[in-house]
Amino acid sequence: MKKIVIPGEKIEEKANGETYREKKGKKTEKRSKRYGMLYKNNGRGKIIPMKTKYIPQKRDKIIGVVSSVKYGGYVVDLNSPYDAFLSTDEADDEYKLKDLISIEIGDVDEVKDTSLRNGRKFYGGNMIEINPAVTERVIGKNASMISMIKEKTGSKIFVGANGRIWIKGGDSRKTEKAIEKIEEQAHETGLTEKIKKYLEQGSD
């Protein structure tokens, strides 16, 4: 079962993430801090926000865009309010402005200063951007969704945790469309089946 929740709304279930506790008299109440969808399952709840901005987290694998070339490295746009610096020691090649690279987030401190490592350049292909809150849906449980799309379209796909997706080869137009569909219908159930049907028949 699922339900739309609004910031400040009381949550009865044991919900993980996206909640805060507020003292009301002697009691403490658990409330949602996001506008999102609350999924309930066996008394447990999970709130998935409708929209989010990507905030760097250690060990996330993301897709960055080189936004500035400096003497000792590159300033990388992370599709987030925060930029980060990638040292040339961590880069696999010489990058140019607007190059797409896959990177891993190193350390993130309390003011969100972020170190990057393992820069790898993407050669060719396209990049699309989706809402970072739904990247989990694009990958699916045990990567079921992404493997299915790869198999049906023959495209190479890399999903960055920051909502950027790189697609190369195969029927890339169809892959893009399928991912857009996932983004639109992220809160629906039986999505893998719907996307499978779309990829096989070209319609819902």
Place this chain on the structure above:
Amino acid sequence: MAKKTKKLMKKGKRLDGRKPDEMRPIKIKAGYVKRADGSAYIEWGGNKVVASVHGPRTCYPRHERSPYKARIQFKYKLAPFSVDDRANPAPSRRDKEISKVSSEALEKAVFTEYYPKTTIDIYATVIEAAAGTRVAALSAASVALADAGIPMRDLVPACATGKIEDTVVLDLNKDEDQEGQADLPVAYLPHNDEITLMQMDGDLTPEEYEEALDLAVDGCMKVYEEQKRALRERYEHIEQETEEE
């Protein structure tokens, strides 16, 4: 010679037919501007306001950045065609004041500490003005913030009360605002019972002030219900689909 005042009440009712504790019709639509991270449109009586939220994004100029929290930057703007006489497009003293008090009213509700060194920009543009634009802009901005996925403690509804012909009334219209004796806009956090904005124009006795404040809180609760309805309506189709399945 004493100034001749306009008659604002007739047989216990206001000129537009409302009772003293009645609000003008209000309608909010969440997700109105496609290019914004979050947005809302409000129609409240004769007021029409579009609020859009951009961010959190990197804060410029750098000296405005805080390593502890995000900066909430509210920009209130009256469109030149929104009032009877042309409004000067340059930010006026009034625009700056409303922007300042509104950002402070919203800051209380937002978990700004989650986004250090960033700014959350809110642009509220009044397309048509008919008294009470600051509360309309603030109520719409609060919906737009939630729509942008920004973590918040609560929504921030706002409503104004005032005094006309020695009667405390809710939600002043244009004539009442101009000819009335007092105006008291209030923004309120319903869950915490906390007031985040209060301004007053004119004179109220302590008793009238208490009455006006209670009425304003009641008004805020009505706005709050409309804000929640607007947010629920936006993704209602998804919720319904599951129930069908």
